[in-house]
Amino acid sequence: MFRLPDAKSVERNPDQERLRQLAVEVLPRLTETEFENLNYQAQVTARLKNSTFFVSDHDIHQNRVTSAEAEEWAARQDAHIASQDMLLIEGYIGPDPEFRTGSRLFIEATQPNIAGMQSHLYFPPDAEWTPEFTIVYTPNLPAPGKPDNRLIIVDLEKGVTRVFGSDYFGESKMGGLRMWNRLVFDQGGLALHAGLKTFPPRATRSGTEESMLIIGLSGTGKTTTTFRQQAGSLPCQDDFVGLMPGGLVHTTEAGCFAKTYGLDPDDEPTIYGGTIRSDAWLENVAVTPEGLVDFFDVSYTANGRCTFPLANIRHRDPMAVPPASYLLILNRSDHVIPAVARLSRQQIPAYFMLGETKGTSAGGAAEAGKSLRVPGTNPFFFDDDSMQGNRLAELVDTMPDLEAYVLNTGRVGGEGDGSKKVHIPDSSAIVQGIVEGTISWQKDWDFGYDVAASVPGVTDIELLQPRRLYDGQSRLEEYESIVARLKKERVEYLNGYLALNPAVSDGLGG
Helix, strand or coil: CCCCCCCCCCEEEECCHHHHHHHHHCCCEEEECCCEEECCCCCCCCHHHHHHEECCCCCCCCCCCCCHHHHHHHHHHHHHHHEEEEEEEEEEEEEECCEEEEEEEEECCHHHHHHHHHHHHHHHHCCCCCEEEEEEEECCCCCCCCCCHCCCEEECCCCCCEEEEECCCCHHHHHHHHHHHHHHHHCCCCCECCCEEEECHHHCCCCCCCEEEECCCCCCHHHHHHCCCCCCCEEECCEEEEECHCEEEEEEECCEECCCCCCCCCHHHHHHHHCCCCCCCEECCCEECCCEEECCCCCCCCEEEEEEEEEHHHCCCCCCCCCCEEEEEECCCCCCCCCCEECCCCHHHHHHCCCCCCCCHHCCCCCCCCCCEHHHHHHCCCCCCHHHHHHHHHHHHHHCEEEEEEEECCCCCCCCCCCCCCCHHHHHHHHHHHHHCCEEECCCCCCCCCCEEECCCEECHHHCCHHHHHHHHCCHHHHHHHHHHHHHHHHHHHHHHCCCCCCHHHHHHC
């Protein structure tokens, strides 16, 4: 077991009231909002991908540092901690006694907001708790010579992540879950960057409770789709789950870490309700000196965030979730991807590996607005992404009843005046139609998947069949050019993964 560095003092598991008191006492750039919760303006506004390194003495498919260099940085951090007051937050990733991981955050007491946010997400420790994962976090210790003078070192063998110089909460949250990716894979499953919701028996075709997994990059509608209610659905998890053989699902977090940009009580009532409670923590949200909150102001960043406990909203208990019945792959696109496409079983691993979407501010300024391919929409995988595609193909073979769909949460028809937005009510109607079996389908001969001929609640056929939009605007040649380019690029992209099972790439043909 990893031994915590010696510190000037350690305050163990302070409660939320104590952490709030500390935040008011020590944090700069802190504002109490009109909702009586606290908003911290962090200097870092997104996760630091280029500053994240895995410990390895041989080549891997990630940024790496040698074990010797990692030890040098660890010694530097330990020496810094020796003169610091520290906070220790302990808990579990996951609630299931048969599949939970003791985790802890050891952070400078100058950053109590991160401790408070993390304690929202851990399940509470009990008498059996022992630490398997540790995040050692020093926001005030820079890492000269590393990108942005900041550093995240991930040591999968020791179960330790060390963070230098960042005051962004996401590095704490993902510090544990990134290591959890490896644990799940080693036990025969696959960690999915996914929301999870369930539907009651009265709403489903099977007459039993059913689970839906929603995978997508942060900021592409994953949390919105998960928390929006259709047919009595309830959210169960916000961000990460483990998928095991037979569709068994393991949950991870006791709270929600949601983007707040554009948060509206009509479109996202559940998230909004959790965010405006007095015990929520806000980060990088636009707040006036008088405490007025503007979720649409992105003058500082579009990556405003909040955490709140699941207990503060209507939700489904994250224990004993039924096996996955549905998989939604979110693609925030802007051209020829329909609002929904139904995948054949052979296509599921291929579209999972493509992970196509538009980048958002959650990935930093370098990704925002750019077309990306992120396998599994999981930027936190620990090694060769071929392993993700191959493992999902194996898991799909154990799930004969799994239905999978691509859901476009962006636009159809480009970015000009002729394009059309897929609005939240459109996506919500599609999700309900999937579960209730009320969507009429027809073959799309361009890509081989099925597109919707009709969806109750979606009145614009051009959102469902992009070819019609382009044809109706005398842009059919443009449409066909995009289709040809996309098909060619997809094949080349998957063929670039040398360890990927050829059957995954073959799935592009339907």
